[in-house]
Amino acid sequence: MKTDLQLKKEVTEELDWDPAIDAAAIGVEVRKGVVTLSGHLPSYAEKLAAEHAAEKVSGVRAVVVNLDVRPMGEFSDEAIGSAARGALQWHVHLPADAVKLRVEKGHVTLTGEVEWGYQRTLAERTVSQLRGVTGVTNQIRIQVRPAPANVVERIEAALRRHAEREAKHISVAMRDGTVTLSGRVDSRAERLAAVGAAWSAPGVGAVVDDLELS
Template sequence: MSTNGEIEAAVRAELMGDPRLPHPDEVAIAVDAGLVTLRGTVGSFAQLRAAVADARRSVGVTDVWDELQVRLLNEDRRKDAEIRGAALQRLIWDSEIPGEFLDVKVKDGWLTLKGQLSHQWQSDEAFDRVASLHGVTGVTNEIKVDERRAA
């Protein structure tokens, strides 16, 4: 069993080794018996997801509590309408996701996915596709999955 200090060091090493995180030292790490809490500010939603994934795969981590905030710098900001258009286009281009059954709402860079799909993996894929878009500060997935539609 790893000590809190060993777990914190393992998480810090994962963050420092991740090229997706340009400023890993801006992420604070607290450990309590395998539960890791991440706090601080990152430059994009993609960076937030990378930091959480890094922490989850670290030795000794049993769970991750994400308290990170996304704060876009002026040059990284995009208008909500521009983000919505890019998100819809990305969903339409993906041949595995029936994008015509989905809609995207955007408020201050935060996307909300809505619609109905036949499979959970399609919902997960839609989330992943839009989460990495430039200017996104977060994503809420409200896509309904109805496996009966697949039959």
């Protein structure tokens, strides 16, 4: 098991490795495997990148994000809303006008309804990359539709394709459109990958993450 000091060193190195992150602006503290990131960043996209970088490090049990977003320059809510609407409407994998949005002091709230879980995630990721955005709340609903009879087997097959070793320790159950994942994984990155695989299956309206870190 890695010590907190070793984890701090590796998280700091991972932040420094990512060219999209100004590692010098981020403070890193680790206690019992829980990483806390603090500081001020110029974009929400960089905040997400820092969180994901910390999650990639093996041995990290959880990430606490105390990073403030302070955009460089003046961005009105009207300008952010216009840019976000354009980005969503022009994205080839999102149905036109399916996603609605509200902007308040740079924070974007997404609503509406889409057919697939990946579209819900994609809409959030698209808006998160825009200038002036300070945060995103995703309230987009997934259309409930009948799932194929073999949907659990398809999710399990996807997990094996991504990481066969981890898939052996993950159980998949589905009821009324809700997938529940249980078992153990070795890292936050593997946990997110498993949840992402479940969301990609047809007929999935919700994913319950009961996975534990080893």
